[in-house]
Amino acid sequence: MTFDNQPVEVPQTLPMLPVRDIVVFPYMIIPLFVGRESSIRSVEDALAKNRLIFLASQKDIAEENPTPDTIYKVGTVAKIMRMRKLSDGRVKILIQGEAKAQITSFTKTTGSYEVAIEKIEDKNTATTPAEIEALVRTAKESIEKIIALGKALSPDILLVLDDVTDPGRIADLIASNLGVKVQEAQKVLETTDAKERLSLVCQILASELEVLQAQAKLRGNSREDQHKNQRENFLRDQMKAIKSELGEGAAQDSKSEEMEELRNKLMNAGMPETVQAEALKQLNRLERMHPDASEATMVRTYLDWMVDLPWNKSTEDIHDLAHAKAVLDDDHYELQKAKDRVMEFLAVRKLKTTMKGPILCFSGPPGVGKTSLGRSIAKAMGREYFRIALGGVKDEAEIRGHRRTYVGAMPGKIVQALRQCKTKNPVIVLDEIDKMASDFRGDPASAMLEVLDPEQNTTFRDNYLNVDFDLSKVLFIATANVVENIPPALRDRMEMIYIPGYTENDKLFITKKHLINRQMEANGITSDNIKFTDEGIKFLIAGYTREAGLRNLEREVGSVCRKVAKKVVMNESNFVEVTAQTVPELLGPPRFLRDDKMLEPQVGVVQGLAWTQAGGEVLLIEALKMKGKGSMMLTGQLGDVMKESAHAAMSYARAHMDELGIEQEMFEKFDVHVHLPAGAIPKDGPSAGITLTTALVSLLTGTPVRNDIAMTGEVTLQGRVLPVGGIREKCLAALNLGITNVIIPMANGKDLEDIPQVFKDKMNFILAENLDEVFAVAFEKSDRFTKNKPSAKKDPKKGSTKSAAA
Structure with a gap:
């Protein structure tokens, strides 16, 4: 039912549908089966116009073709909500009563009925609220007794009545659900005074209650008579009863x-x-x-x-830090920050046994070992391990459980994990916590706030259990690819540990130690059949994978092993040595080719550094001038941030044209085109500011840019160089291409400690605070930009002096 207060506009004429054995009330939703041809035409006429139809009851339900004299004049204007044609020729419609109306005349009687109507408004006589309340309470009490005596009424009608205050609507609602005779229901419909209508309904309820009570008494008497008629079989019935009782x-x-x-x-x-x-x-x-x-x-x-549930069952932690370190190092290469944090937790746990479990969140690109690191942590600590996949979870009840009133109710994933682990202190990995979503069923991320708060999860309450459970002993480890997708309130409850992508040397080591043995065993071959050389592995990494993690690399190693297994089975070869020459024979041509670095200094071409989920990349930024009117064109699928950086670079060049030595006509008679190659790949991010500025200044001054240098950093309109992210990945990408001189913002000097020392020894890091220092280093043998040449800066990470001019 609906109780919409919006008035309905009633036309002067409407198609009419005579209905048998029922009276339709306003605000009543009911399905009707229409079989008479004239009635079907009326329905079609209503659907062709405004979907409104007038419903009036027949005085004689057995009459097949009612005439105007055998139809009640007062009826209900209804809206046809849905219509469906049935296989037997009938039509099923779903209608909703909208308003009372009275027939003033029949405007059409052939083929189908059409009537002129007049809307009927309820009258409210002067009554006190106490009188109305007394009638409402009487009606509700009668309905409760009628339901108790077995009348087929929905108990929800009492809840609906609590939300309705209009006495007229209450009367219509009761009359439409009571199932009384057509004559009585029509009398209720025709009563326009709300109080009188409610009083009439109370009388009908009282009469119905008397009938039901009489029926109950008759049923009782009938049972007594039946018992008397069966006295002759008393002994047999008694024996059966004794057996049943036994x-x-x-x-x-x-x-x-x-x-x-x-x-x-x-x-x-x-x-x-x-x-x-x-x-x-x-x-x-x-x-x-x-x-x-x-x-x-x-x-x-x-x-x-x-x-x-494990209310007091727990496993004893292994406090042997040497054992824990050996397990973590054996299962995972690098990931030093995450390993150190686990070692700190175990050390504190050994000194203080009553500490709360930390909430760690490992973030980083796919395939770097976030989930498997959680399994290794459980193994190192001697705890049970359980993984909960949160990707695509939209229902809050998945976390907090369903209430027991629902059919098929179950506890949430947290309680299910504890039951399966059978201990109250397992390691639970909440995998892909950034992939949770929300919809009309709730926000699971909000339900996670209680789970992942050490101050609240001591009294975590699952909706199914409806009692408190202590989660403070659980070591929760969340994993995420993109931290920004986690709601700020949830992110605040976790300790974020970033796991960067692996370098090519890291991948080489991991492949030799883990991936090859795993894939050889999975594909049924041994070291007698295959041998991977370092050159072959490096060629496989560089030419067939481009990712920060290891998943695709392991797939390619498995593909090589399968190719070798096929050769062995077909007796083509019993042993294959995987080298840089044999990899293309097995897997085909390389899928990825690294861009070569610039062979010589060029005007308007600068080597920039970018971060991707697959690691660092060296991107060329090209600037070209042509005769025009001073406009600038940007191509290469640049995002909004990078476009703004390009405009800021141009503004800086125009503002400092005198000191940079740029002629005025460059901005008046030439157009500038800035392009980033690989135009099909979207590019965006705040790290190309100094690269774009250097390219534009080089173009406008005709000064070549050094080909042995790469740079990254954002720039302000005042020429200050701002810090950026992904320094480790960017610098290693430059080194892989043979570029050893890298310009980075001064504020990013602290990030150099993340780069392995073996790589830092091969590179020259130039820390710049402003564009003058960038120009002094980047431009090839030009006195124009060396007047502000900065003094040498000492790199505290290496202890060696690195000149800003390199």
């Missing part, structure tokens, strides 16, 4: 034993007092229920969950 007694004994066993389990489960009291209360309810009742099954399932 069987029920045995069943009762079995049930009592089961309940006592369940009670002992609850008493010995180690629950807190408040939790145990709630469990015993539910057990007492179960004892009073019939075993075949549906609610008994639900309560029994609930008690089984309560018994199985």
